[in-house]
Amino acid sequence: MRWDPSFWQGRRVLVTGHTGFKGAWLAAWLDRLGAAVTGLALPPSGEPALFDALALGQRVGSVTGDVREAALVTRVLRQEAPEIVFHLAGQSIVLTGLEDPLGTFETNVVGTVNLLQAVRATPSVRAVVVVTSDKCYRQPHGACREGDALGGEDPYSASKAAAELVVGAYRSCFLQAAQGRGLATARAGNVIGAGDFSAHRLVPDLVRACMEGRPPILRQPGAIRPWQHVLDALWGYLLLGEALHHAPVRFSTAWNFGPPPGSEWSVARLAAAFSRRLGADAWRETGAASPHEAACQRLTPERARRRLGWQTLLPLEEAADWTVEGYRGLLEGQTAWLDAQIDRYVERARGKTPVRRARAGSDSAEDRHALARTG
Secondary structure (H helix, E strand, O other): OOOOHHHHOOOEEEEEOOOOHHHHHHHHHHHHOOOEEEEEEOOOOOOOOHHHHOOHHHOOEEEEOOOOOHHHHHHHHHHHOOOEEEEOOOOOOHHHHHHOHHHHHHHHHHHHHHHHHHHHOOOOOOEEEEEOOHHHEOOOOOEEOOOOOEOOOOHHHHHHHHHHHHHHHHHHHOOOHHHOOEEEEEEEOOEEOOOOOOOOOHHHHHHHHHHHOOOOEEOOOOOEEOOEEHHHHHHHHHHHHHHHHHOHHHHOOEEEEOOOOOOOEEHHHHHHHHHHHHOOOOOEEOOOOOOOOOOEOEEOOHHHHHHHOOOOOOOHHHHHHHHHHHHHHHHOOOOHHHHHHHHHHHHHHHHOOOOOOOOOOOOOHHHHHHHHHHO
């Protein structure tokens, strides 16, 4: 499938969770592509909040509300009559799920039910992308494929697996592709990018440590994660939304978005890369890792590569450069960096010519040091 940015020109799109990190990036990108965007989300949190810093409320329509309120969700869809819906609203932190399991299940499961019920009552909607997580798999240690068993031993992971089951039920019974309504789930790996100030996430923790002049603390330096730049994941969502609109029968299924198996980095390696770029102190290990956090998570994105023409376009070294560039701009009160990064990414996606990756075994000295620290 070839990338067609013009598809989004004038397209009515609803983004739930548009005040969050990923949602703000997606809303800004859709606005940049000329879509008529409306968002539904709780007020932005964190300081500074990317949504506020970018003044996105002046660029896209914005409704403040909770996806757990079914009547509100239905009213917003009826009033806005979107053609495509991206459902990103949710509780997205593993440790927060352990602290607030009830709120996590309500938001991630009931919120998804409310959204799909509202879609049923909104004839204008032709395509829905429900964003879940790579953590929805029962056994995340291998390179997970979309057909692998779902599960989750902590509330966040289990709630995302449950959301996948909800989508499957609605796809079978109510929002059927044969009737011209595409419904898919997107399971992306860990994303990095400027503007994320969430608690219990690696890159925001590294940035905060640098700002406060203290060494960053890592819970699981040896853990492996399928890191990718936020624009890589969002490009997958955009391709999927367009594909669902064109051919719902073919594309109404689950999709992994992540780096190729074997190219993932450890927490320590990513922390070393950011510490060098930020001029921060060397990291320290806290020794207090949660037993519910998997030591290794990998995805197989072959389905997206083969059928959507998607792949990660930013090697992690470059993704780290873009991320630090954006954080510096954000903390200096600048906003042009985000649109500039989106434009650069779009040009790369048009030609789909990723920068050549380093050969296996050709780690930099920085990377070798990080790997040695993990044992």
